[in-house]
Amino acid sequence: MDIKLENVGIAVRDLEAAIAFFTDLGLTVLGRDTVSGSWTDTAVGLDGNHANIAMLQTPDGLGRLELFEYLHPDAIETEPTQPNEIGMHRxxxxxxxxxxxxxxxxxxxxxxxxxxxxxxxxxxxxxxxxxxxxxxxxxxxxxxxx
CATH class of the missing domain: 3.10.180.10 (2,3-Dihydroxybiphenyl 1,2-Dioxygenase, domain 1)
Structure with missing residues (x-):
């Protein structure tokens, strides 16, 4: 199977602050949208899924980050990830x-x-x-x- 990494998705509490940080580092915003509806409920697995999103790209065109700020359901605050935690790392x-x-x-x-x-x-x-x-x-x- 010929697969490629499409993007890494990161939920953020403040989309504008995250965009500012990553664009200052050199990424560019490819697009922004607000998504909701049955297709997002199905794809994401959350009823009433509604989020503001932004797709950013690295200068070489190979890496992408999808940042999303949940409007509904409410975002769940967690403790910041520690470098030795299992799961999404960095x-x-x-x-x-x-x-x-x-x-x-x-x-x-x-x-x-x-x-x-x-x-x-x-x-x-x-x-x-x-x-x-x-x-x-x-x-x-x-x-x-x-």
């Missing part, structure tokens, strides 16, 4: 300049969970807590020097 991005990406993240109140690490002189990387508690990994490939 979204990761390669960035050309980790320090610049961290400056952007900081403007949104998002900071490394602990600090910046270097993996075998190959990557500088860190996890930041993004909008709605999303863990976002930012990694700079040190072999790609300009």
């Amino acid at each position: 979204v990761a991005f390669s960035v050309p300049d980790l320090d610049a990406a961290l400056e952007i993240a900081a403007r949104h109140g998002c900071h490394p969970l602990r600090g910046v690490a270097t993996y075998e002189d190959i990557y500088r990387l860190t996890y930041v807590r993004g909008p709605s508690g999303i863990i976002v990994m930012l990694a700079q490939d040190l072999r790609q020097s300009d």
Whole structure:
């Protein structure tokens, strides 16, 4: 079977804040919509499903995030995911300049969970807590020097 990853969906409490964060990092908004009706009830498995959504794309055109903010049923607040929890873990991005990406993240109140690490002189990387508690990994490939 020939499959491809279509997108990663992330429920957020504030769609505008999440869009601002990810577009500042370099993603672009492909489209926005409000979805509801029997087709969404069936596809998602929630009666009365009603959400504002935005589809974002990475600059290389290969990665997509679908962000959604539930209008109905009410969103369920949970504790932020911890790095060692089972289930959806994080979204990761390669960035050309980790320090610049961290400056952007900081403007949104998002900071490394602990600090910046270097993996075998190959990557500088860190996890930041993004909008709605999303863990976002930012990694700079040190072999790609300009």
